[in-house]
Amino acid sequence: MQRLLSFGVVVLFVVMTSTTLSGNQERGGNDRLKDRFVGAWRLVSLEAPGPEGKIHKADSTGLFVFTRDGHASVQVMERNPTPQAAAGPDQYSAGGYEATFGTYEVDENAHTFAFHVEGALVRNLIGKDLPRSFEFSGKQLIVRSTRPEEHWKVIWERY
Numbered sequence: 001m002q003r004l005l006s007f008g009v010v011v012l013f014v015v016m017t018s019t020t021l022s023g024n025q026e027r028g029g030n031d032r033l034k035d036r037f038v039g040a041w042r043l044v045s046l047e048a049p050g051p052e053g054k055i056h057k058a059d060s061t062g063l064f065v066f067t068r069d070g071h072a073s074v075q076v077m078e079r080n081p082t083p084q085a086a087a088g089p090d091q092y093s094a095g096g097y098e099a100t101f102g103t104y105e106v107d108e109n110a111h112t113f114a115f116h117v118e119g120a121l122v123r124n125l126i127g128k129d130l131p132r133s134f135e136f137s138g139k140q141l142i143v144r145s146t147r148p149e150e151h152w153k154v155i156w157e158r159y
Contacts (some may be wrong), residue, residue: 034106036136037066037113041156043076044140048152055151064141064156066104072115073101094122111135112146 043062050056062076081096092098102118115130131146141156 033108035068037104037106037141038068040065040159041141042159043154044157045155046076046152047154062098070103070105071101072104074115075099091122092125097121100125 041064043060043064046058046060046062047055048058059079060076061079062074064072064074066072076093076098078093078096092100099121100115100117100119103116104113105116106113110133112131112133115132117125117128117130120126133144133146135142139158141158143154143156145152
């Protein structure tokens with residue numbers, strides 16, 4: 001387990017380093033909307049409906065990484081997880097922890113991106129496309145599901 005964790009830290013470091021280097025070399029004057037995703041984002045806020053249906057802020061921490069070549073990885077940990085039941089068609093976490101990686105494509109006109117899941121802690125997500133709407137506000141990236149039955153919002157801030 002320790003070797004697996006060490007390997008994960010090394011992979012994250014390599015991805016973040018290569019993203020920073022390629023970002024500095026390729027920025028130029030081309031500031032496309034997709035380019036604004038590239039880099040590492042820390043979790044600021046996660047809002048989701050509780051069992052009673054009211055929206056609450058989860059006590060969570062997390063990291064979302066987007067690479068210039070279209071790969072992404074997200075990890076979110078609830079500090080004090082409660083027993084959970086799937087709130088929608090997909091359950092994203094297990095035991096208060098979400099870990100997912102894959103590729104992403106941005107639709108700049110619709111302000112959406114599709115996260116194509118290649119690997120996940122919750123294995124029934126593997127192979128799925130997760131549609132997301134987004135908006136940028138200063139140093140923040142605000143993400144919501146495009147699915148009408150899912151009523152959550154996540155705010156990420158650039159490191």
